[in-house]
Amino acid sequence: MLEIRNLTASIDGNQILKGINLTVNKGEVHAIMGPNGSGKSTLAKVLAGHPAYEVTGGEVIYDGKNLLEMSPDVRAREGVFMAFQYPVEVPGVSNSQFLRLAYNEKQKHLGEEELDPLEFKDLLKEKAALVEMDASFMTRSVNEGFSGGEKKRNEILQMAVLDPKLSVLDETDSGLDIDALRVVAEGVNKLHDPNKAVIVVTHYQRLLNYIVPDFVHVLSGGRIVKEGGKELALELEEKGYDWLKNENGKSAST
Amino acid sequence: MKTETAKADLYNSAFHELIEKVGGTEPSWLREIREQSFAQFERAGFPTVQQEEWKYTNVGSIAKTNFRPVTAANGTALSKGEALSPFTYEETRNSVFVFVNGIFRSDLSSVKSLAAITAIKLDQALKDPNHESVIRESLQRRTPDNENGFALLNTALFAGGLFIRIPRGVEIETPIQLQFISETIKGETAAAAFPRIVIVAEANSAATIIESYAASDNESSYFTNAIVDLVLEDGARLRHYKVQREGLRAAHIATTRVDVGSRAVYDTTTINLGAALSRHDIKVTMDHEGASCSVDGLYMVDGNQHTDTHSVIDHRQPHCSSHQLYKGILDGKSRAVFNGKVFVRHGAQQTDARQTNKNLLLSNDAQVDTKPQLEIYADDVKCTHGAAIGQIDEDMMFYLESRGINPALAKNMLTYGFAEEVIEKIQIESIKRELDEAVLNRLQAEWKG
Numbered sequence: 001m002l003e004i005r006n007l008t009a010s011i012d013g014n015q016i017l018k019g020i021n022l023t024v025n026k027g028e029v030h031a032i033m034g035p036n037g038s039g040k041s042t043l044a045k046v047l048a049g050h051p052a053y054e055v056t057g058g059e060v061i062y063d064g065k066n067l068l069e070m071s072p073d074v075r076a077r078e079g080v081f082m083a084f085q086y087p088v089e090v091p092g093v094s095n096s097q098f099l100r101l102a103y104n105e106k107q108k109h110l111g112e113e114e115l116d117p118l119e120f121k122d123l124l125k126e127k128a129a130l131v132e133m134d135a136s137f138m139t140r141s142v143n144e145g146f147s148g149g150e151k152k153r154n155e156i157l158q159m160a161v162l163d164p165k166l167s168v169l170d171e172t173d174s175g176l177d178i179d180a181l182r183v184v185a186e187g188v189n190k191l192h193d194p195n196k197a198v199i200v201v202t203h204y205q206r207l208l209n210y211i212v213p214d215f216v217h218v219l220s221g222g223r224i225v226k227e228g229g230k231e232l233a234l235e236l237e238e239k240g241y242d243w244l245k246n247e248n249g250k251s252a253s254t
Numbered sequence: 255m256k257t258e259t260a261k262a263d264l265y266n267s268a269f270h271e272l273i274e275k276v277g278g279t280e281p282s283w284l285r286e287i288r289e290q291s292f293a294q295f296e297r298a299g300f301p302t303v304q305q306e307e308w309k310y311t312n313v314g315s316i317a318k319t320n321f322r323p324v325t326a327a328n329g330t331a332l333s334k335g336e337a338l339s340p341f342t343y344e345e346t347r348n349s350v351f352v353f354v355n356g357i358f359r360s361d362l363s364s365v366k367s368l369a370a371i372t373a374i375k376l377d378q379a380l381k382d383p384n385h386e387s388v389i390r391e392s393l394q395r396r397t398p399d400n401e402n403g404f405a406l407l408n409t410a411l412f413a414g415g416l417f418i419r420i421p422r423g424v425e426i427e428t429p430i431q432l433q434f435i436s437e438t439i440k441g442e443t444a445a446a447a448f449p450r451i452v453i454v455a456e457a458n459s460a461a462t463i464i465e466s467y468a469a470s471d472n473e474s475s476y477f478t479n480a481i482v483d484l485v486l487e488d489g490a491r492l493r494h495y496k497v498q499r500e501g502l503r504a505a506h507i508a509t510t511r512v513d514v515g516s517r518a519v520y521d522t523t524t525i526n527l528g529a530a531l532s533r534h535d536i537k538v539t540m541d542h543e544g545a546s547c548s549v550d551g552l553y554m555v556d557g558n559q560h561t562d563t564h565s566v567i568d569h570r571q572p573h574c575s576s577h578q579l580y581k582g583i584l585d586g587k588s589r590a591v592f593n594g595k596v597f598v599r600h601g602a603q604q605t606d607a608r609q610t611n612k613n614l615l616l617s618n619d620a621q622v623d624t625k626p627q628l629e630i631y632a633d634d635v636k637c638t639h640g641a642a643i644g645q646i647d648e649d650m651m652f653y654l655e656s657r658g659i660n661p662a663l664a665k666n667m668l669t670y671g672f673a674e675e676v677i678e679k680i681q682i683e684s685i686k687r688e689l690d691e692a693v694l695n696r697l698q699a700e701w702k703g
Contacts, residue, residue: 072656073656073657073659076656088649088650090667091675102658105659
């Protein structure tokens with residue numbers, strides 16, 4: 001589904017990604033772990049098409065197409081979704097308007113049926129239940145005045161509504177208490193199926209107790225320095241990221 | 255110089271004709287005010303950019319044009335029913351006073367729902383001693399020395415205005431619309447209209463006023479020069495919407511003056527969408543304890559439009575509060591001016607005054623001059639003010655785009671979101687809808703469900 005080959009990217013002239021290779025197949029859950037500043041959030045943002053990052057080399061093939069040639073909105077309509085580490089507040093635009101518009105834009109793109117406000121309300125109600133979100137959040141402005149946990153739940157609600165093929169969760173666990181973490185993770189798990197793939201970007205192993213990865217990739221200094229199964233996350237948790245430095249020498253320095 | 259003379263002659267002859275016509279019937283105090291005002295106008299003329307209050311707004315185009323002052327009703331192609339429906343709101347079907355080129359037309363008005371209030375032509379009201387004293391008080395409070403050229407000219411030339419009195423303790427549910435329509439007859443010189451309204455809300459009364467401006471032909475050029483005076487007696491509550499949708503070649507100059515009584519509440523929202531050049535002077539005076547007001551507005555301009563709001567909120571007594579939120583959306587090469595003065599006079603303790611002006615620039619060629627000013631002469635007060643000018647937020651843009659929304663639509667949504675804070679305060683559904691459409695149609699995108 002996703003093939004990242006020798007991807008390099010920079011922001012403000014600073015090279016952050018220094019040659020990433022990663023293959024993600026349908027039905028798989030991948031975890032990208034790494035210390036602060038290793039480039040894992042950059043990778044997520046580059047996949048979503050954040051304009052601040054410049055891709056300086058390599059390629060990304062998504063569903064047989066060149067992902068890097070698509071604008072962010074086209075990527076989304078093609079089924080790529082990134083849950084933001086810091087979801088943005090959008091004053092004056094209600095959550096339900098926003099979600100319906102995004103949903104209909106995608107439907108239109110795929111040549112499928114668009115929903116009017118009443119029909120959409122039913123869909124939204126069903127999806128909101130997945131992340132245990134109260135109806136009152138739908139009439140409020142997008143993320144405005146939401147707590148950290150509510151914002152993250154709202155991200156997963158958007159994921160549920162847009163039904164992406166490839167979801168990239170950027171530090172979705174940060175700022176969540178244990179109950180919210182469980183709700184968010186269960187939401188992600190319920191949405192997952194053999195035709196979809198998930199990339200979980202996280203600093204801590206904690207989220208991976210709930211969203212169990214098939215593969216773990218450890219990023220350091222803009223490169224993948226270690227790969228393994230879910231047991232690698234546990235090992236990292238136990239030994240800390242310093243362990244990698246010792247194993248890989250200078251290349252793992254951040 | 256020739257055009258200058260010709261222009262002066264048009265106002266001059268209109269003034270003398272009017273004095274001759276109404277001189278015998280109008281009270282002598284009014285005639286004095288008119289004469290003083292016109293003399294002062296002839297001396298000072300229209301304001302220039304050399305004057306601090308007009309620094310950013312050049313009204314030379316008005317001064318140079320030979321407008322034909324309208325001081326009496328003339329023929330109109332408008333008729334009741336279908337022809338008027340674009341100008342009236344669903345909520346005011348039976349409560350609309352229609353004015354054509356500033357002159358009240360009872361034949362076009364529909365006021366079935368307004369039996370509880372007094373609404374009569376100003377010249378008629380002046381013949382009733384009971385009303386005359388109220389109008390006199392309102393008009394004599396302004397001295398010609400302090401007025402700008404536009405207000406002076408209106409006072410000299412107004413005719414066909416309306417007097418509205420909401421009786422003590424009466425609460426009017428139905429909104430009262432004052433619809434000013436500019437109508438240009440083909441082949442005629444562009445008209446100058448001088449709408450003049452005096453509204454008195456007696457003690458503990460409540461009402462909603464919609465003051466709206468539009469043209470029968472959006473392409474014609476004309477000049478509206480309006481004054482609306484409002485008095486809120488003790489405990490009165492008045493909501494006042496001013497909706498300016500003049501034609502895009504028009505000049506719209508308006509003065510709103512409000513006196514708020516003790517414990518009275520004045521809430522106003524001004525919407526500026528139309529006119530090539532518009533200027534609104536609004537002054538709210540709180541000279542009685544416990545008065546409060548909210549003075550909000552939204553201006554949205556594009557192309558070469560220029561809009562200017564000068565607001566004065568005057569706290570003269572203790573325990574008064576004022577909240578002001580003005581937002582501006584500018585595209586193209588448009589320009590906006592916001593000048594908001596808040597005075598807290600000596601002894602006006604326990605004043606609560608908040609003022610905000612925020613502007614959204616959608617193009618690099620648009621320009622805003624904003625100047626919030628707070629002058630405080632009391633020591634026990636709570637006052638804040640601020641101004642901001644910004645562009646569409648890039649993080650918000652990316653957030654919306656990352657959900658599959660195309661950039662044009664995302665920009666439109668964010669523009670709407672910016673305006674929403676003002677729109678949501680409006681309590682008349684039709685005006686809200688009108689604004690929703692005005693904001694959204696900027697990019698012809700329908701998204702609001």
